[in-house]
Amino acid sequence: KPRLEFGEEKIKAERMFGLMDVFLKNDPLSLQKDILDHVEFTVAKSRFNFDDFEAYHALAHSVRDRLIERWHDTQIHFNRKGPKRLYFLSLEFLMGRSLSNTVINLGVRDQFADALSQLGFEFEVLAEQEGDACLGNGGLARLSACQMDSLATLDYPAIGYGLRYQYGLFRQVILDGFQHEQPDYWLNFGNPWEIERVHITYPVKFYGTVTDEVLNKEKHKVWVPGEVVEAVAYDNPIPGYGTRNTIVLRLWAAKPSDQHNMESYNTGDYVDAVVNRQRAESISSILYPDDRSYQGKELQLKQRYFFVSASVQDIIRRFKDTHKNFNEFPEKVALQLNDTHPSLAIAEVMRVLLDEEHLGWNRAWDIICKIFSYTTHTVSSEAMEKIPVDLMGSLLPRHLQIIYDINFNFMEKLKKMIGLDYDRLARMSIVEEGAVKNIRMANLSIICCHTVNGVSRLHLELLKTKVFRDFYELWPHKFHYKTNGVTQRRWIVVSNPSLCALISKWLGTEAWIRDIDLLIGLRDHATNAELHQEWKMELCNDLMLVCTIGNVQVSLNAMFDVHTKRIHEYKRQLLNILGIIHRYDSIKNMNKNDRKKVVPRVCIISGKAAPGYEIAKKIIKLCHVVAEKINNDNDIGDLLKLVFIPDYNVSVAELVIPGADLSQHLSTAGHEASGTSSMKFLMNGCLLLATEDGSTIEMIEEVGRENMFLFGASVNDVPALREKGPALKVPLQFLRVVRMIRDGHFGLKDYFKSLCDKIETGNDYFLVGADFASYLEAQAAADKAFVDEDRWTQMSILCAAGSGKFSSDRTIQEYAEKTWGIQPCRCPS
Numbered sequence: 018k019p020r021l022e023f024g025e026e027k028i029k030a031e032r033m034f035g036l037m038d039v040f041l042k043n044d045p046l047s048l049q050k051d052i053l054d055h056v057e058f059t060v061a062k063s064r065f066n067f068d069d070f071e072a073y074h075a076l077a078h079s080v081r082d083r084l085i086e087r088w089h090d091t092q093i094h095f096n097r098k099g100p101k102r103l104y105f106l107s108l109e110f111l112m113g114r115s116l117s118n119t120v121i122n123l124g125v126r127d128q129f130a131d132a133l134s135q136l137g138f139e140f141e142v143l144a145e146q147e148g149d150a151c152l153g154n155g156g157l158a159r160l161s162a163c164q165m166d167s168l169a170t171l172d173y174p175a176i177g178y179g180l181r182y183q184y185g186l187f188r189q190v191i192l193d194g195f196q197h198e199q200p201d202y203w204l205n206f207g208n209p210w211e212i213e214r215v216h217i218t219y220p221v222k223f224y225g226t227v228t229d230e231v232l233n234k235e236k237h238k239v240w241v242p243g244e245v246v247e248a249v250a251y252d253n254p255i256p257g258y259g260t261r262n263t264i265v266l267r268l269w270a271a272k273p274s275d276q277h278n279m280e281s282y283n284t285g286d287y288v289d290a291v292v293n294r295q296r297a298e299s300i301s302s303i304l305y306p307d308d309r310s311y312q313g314k315e316l317q318l319k320q321r322y323f324f325v326s327a328s329v330q331d332i333i334r335r336f337k338d339t340h341k342n343f344n345e346f347p348e349k350v351a352l353q354l355n356d357t358h359p360s361l362a363i364a365e366v367m368r369v370l371l372d373e374e375h376l377g378w379n380r381a382w383d384i385i386c387k388i389f390s391y392t393t394h395t396v397s398s399e400a401m402e403k404i405p406v407d408l409m410g411s412l413l414p415r416h417l418q419i420i421y422d423i424n425f426n427f428m429e430k431l432k433k434m435i436g437l438d439y440d441r442l443a444r445m446s447i448v449e450e451g452a453v454k455n456i457r458m459a460n461l462s463i464i465c466c467h468t469v470n471g472v473s474r475l476h477l478e479l480l481k482t483k484v485f486r487d488f489y490e491l492w493p494h495k496f497h498y499k500t501n502g503v504t505q506r507r508w509i510v511v512s513n514p515s516l517c518a519l520i521s522k523w524l525g526t527e528a529w530i531r532d533i534d535l536l537i538g539l540r541d542h543a544t545n546a547e548l549h550q551e552w553k554m555e556l557c558n559d560l561m562l563v564c565t566i567g568n569v570q571v572s573l574n575a576m577f578d579v580h581t582k583r584i585h586e587y588k589r590q591l592l593n594i595l596g597i598i599h600r601y602d603s604i605k606n607m608n609k610n611d612r613k614k615v616v617p618r619v620c621i622i623s624g625k626a627a628p629g630y631e632i633a634k635k636i637i638k639l640c641h642v643v644a645e646k647i648n649n650d651n652d653i654g655d656l657l658k659l660v661f662i663p664d665y666n667v668s669v670a671e672l673v674i675p676g677a678d679l680s681q682h683l684s685t686a687g688h689e690a691s692g693t694s695s696m697k698f699l700m701n702g703c704l705l706l707a708t709e710d711g712s713t714i715e716m717i718e719e720v721g722r723e724n725m726f727l728f729g730a731s732v733n734d735v736p737a738l739r740e741k742g743p744a745l746k747v748p749l750q751f752l753r754v755v756r757m758i759r760d761g762h763f764g765l766k767d768y769f770k771s772l773c774d775k776i777e778t779g780n781d782y783f784l785v786g787a788d789f790a791s792y793l794e795a796q797a798a799a800d801k802a803f804v805d806e807d808r809w810t811q812m813s814i815l816c817a818a819g820s821g822k823f824s825s826d827r828t829i830q831e832y833a834e835k836t837w838g839i840q841p842c843r844c845p846s
């Protein structure tokens with residue numbers, strides 16, 4: 018059946034159903050009718066009697082209808098134009114809430130808010146009913162979410178692929194100052210933002226054996242699996258802002274397969290057989306909560322292959338719908354690997370091309386080398402993903418063969434290029450020899466991808482000179498960087514509406530929401546007294562934040578000093594806490610007069626520790642005992658407060674970031690590949706206290722050193738400082754605060770001993786002691802600047818004005834043009 022042209026299809030629809038251009042209308046009456054219809058028929062509550070939660074669901078479904086309409090139109094348009102598409106593979110997406118972001122991107126927020134208010138509901142109150150979708154750990158996962166928003170907004174034909182975990186990242190509960198983890202069974206109340214595609218399913222194979230068979234006189238490998246699981250698609254539409262384009266994030270869930278494993282029903286053990294089948298669902302049930310260590314767990318590998326195999330089948334199916342010849346595959350398909358986590362896709366595409374499409378090695382390999390690109394988020398070789406050969410051999414026997422073949426060919430080629438330098442050959446091999454043989458997924462990715470991207474300029478430098486040096490010397494052209502960015506739609510427009518309005522007013526346009534470079538225009542007004550007045554009002558708007566602080570009384574005049582991110586030794590929350598103890602100790606020792614000069618501070622720390630990361634959990638407990646002491650010390654009053662906000666997630670970030678005056682980014686130089694929370698703070702006019710690490714280096718260029726509080730050893734100093742070992746000089750104040758903890762000033766001295774030992778001179782890998790003096794100086798500089806309100810306001814305006822580079826729109830445009838080779842494909846509105 019010939020496909021209808023987009024226009025024709027519309028005309029046909031109009032004729033048949035008498036519909037107008039836009040299917041669903043957005044006038045108040047239509048919106049109210051839609052919402053009430055959903056109350057009555059989707060939520061199944063009487064339209065005369067429903068509560069906020071039910072209203073939220075009905076509202077969400079009305080918004081979803083509008084999303085679906087645009088998504089269909091976008092699909093039709095893409096199918097008609099047939100552009101090259103980007104397939105973005107990531108094991109983690111940290112989407113947070115959808116409602117506010119969606120209505121803003123669809124441009125219907127005010128219409129919905131009005132319609133609701135006439136029904137007696139407040140939009141903001143209903144929005145609070147939504148839970149977070151936490152299908153990721155931290156920065157890497159939130160980056161994927163921001164990038165999806167930019168891909169849709171910039172009209173790129175893209176599809177995101179991931180896993181639909183039934184349990185998102187654990188909820189952090191603090192009991193007596195200790196972190197406890199609770200499962201996040203987030204789908205409990207239904208998820209109006211996804212569309213279950215019961216008919217879009219693919220079988221995914223595991224285990225079994227590989228045999229040789231002859232087909233049409235040619236030898237082929239045939240993989241006979243030992244287990245087959247079904248992958249079901251769940252589609253999450255992602256709307257662009259200021260465009261009709263709506264793309265999709267397709268997440269896979271595991272279901273028992275009906276077509277396979279049928280023989281188990283003949284064994285007579287019916288109940289056991291069904292229970293066994295049910296186990297298949299566990300593959301997509303849980304997100305691994307550790308964002309750094311790979312434990313080579315079988316279920317984790319199964320999960321990765323499950324997601325990769327379903328996505329690859331979907332991509333190939335889409336290609337084959339319209340194409341016969343795989344030579345055209347690279348012209349239509351770009352596959353992006355978000356870190357090495359989905360890198361099995363390389364072996365999977367190779368397997369399909371060889372064993373199912375029978376292309377032959379050379380043709381298949383040629384295609385592989387043209388379609389894959391890889392972004393690494395990692396800074397050290399130790400943190401690179403490795404999979405035990407034995408595990409891979411049993412779970413994915415055919416993939417192991419293919420990886421061995423790729424490695425053999427690469428090694429032969431390499432020997433010709435570099436000679437018999439066995440050390441280097443061993444370092445560059447995909448297979449790591451040793452007591453346990455491993456597959457190095459980073460080496461596989463570098464060898465097979467046309468481009469390897471780092472996430473900041475400094476990160477690329479470290480990749481070139483350290484982590485991937487051997488490969489860089491071989492293929493310098495493969496290595497690039499695209500500095501990370503975040504979406505201003507979520508991080509200003511949704512989360513800080515008053516700042517959003519202020520910026521639009523002073524720029525005289527809302528165009529910056531799609532074109533962030535316009536923010537630079539704020540510089541022209543950086544000394545304008547009227548803007549200063551309005552900006553200051555905006556900065557004082559800490560009320561939302563105060564609400565989250567719970568039972569600690571805080572002064573609104575205080576400087577809100579925020580440190581929020583995953584708890585890690587390298588991120589040095591410990592440095593912050595030691596600094597707070599020092600501040601506390603200094604205030605205690607001050608006379609009345611000096612106390613008057615102290616800038617009151619509200620220090621906020623928030624973040625989750627991986628469940629098995631003991632030291633990180635001790636840092637959380639330390640924060641609580643120190644808070645307990647300080648907050649209950651009447652002698653200190655409003656001069657210093659310390660609050661730990663539990664269960665940091667996207668929604669908490671949306672509250673905390675707009676309310677922050679100062680934010681801390683303290684990683685030991687060379688350890689944070691990029692860092693993205695700093696970008697959100699910067700856009701919101703929050704000043705940064707930071708080390709010269711990751712993307713901060715580029716922020717210095719954009720906003721000027723004089724508008725930031727920088728401290729600490731630089732990347733080049735770090736090795737020499739570590740070398741010094743016990744001879745390293747640390748300031749007396751540092752020894753004093755560590756002594757206070759050791760002596761039990763805050764209680765639990767035995768419990769904190771191992772934490773103190775970790776920063777003992779000679780043992781202090783992350784250089785907490787070495788950077789302490791410089792940290793205190795930067796803190797003092799921040800205090801001094803805060804007192805001078807005009808200076809502070811000006812710095813704040815300049816930070817927001819200079820934050821344009823850190824929009825994910827810029828990042829995505831660079832990827833599209835330089836790495837993926839895709840073009841915008843805008844759906845007519």
Ligand code: B1H
Binds near residue numbers: 689
């Ligand atoms: C980043 C991760 C990560 N780097 C393993 N690596 C994971 C590694 O579940 N896992 O197995 C999950 C996450 N995440 C972060 O990526 C970097 O530390 C940040 O510096 C960077 O800003 C962010 C985005 O590029």
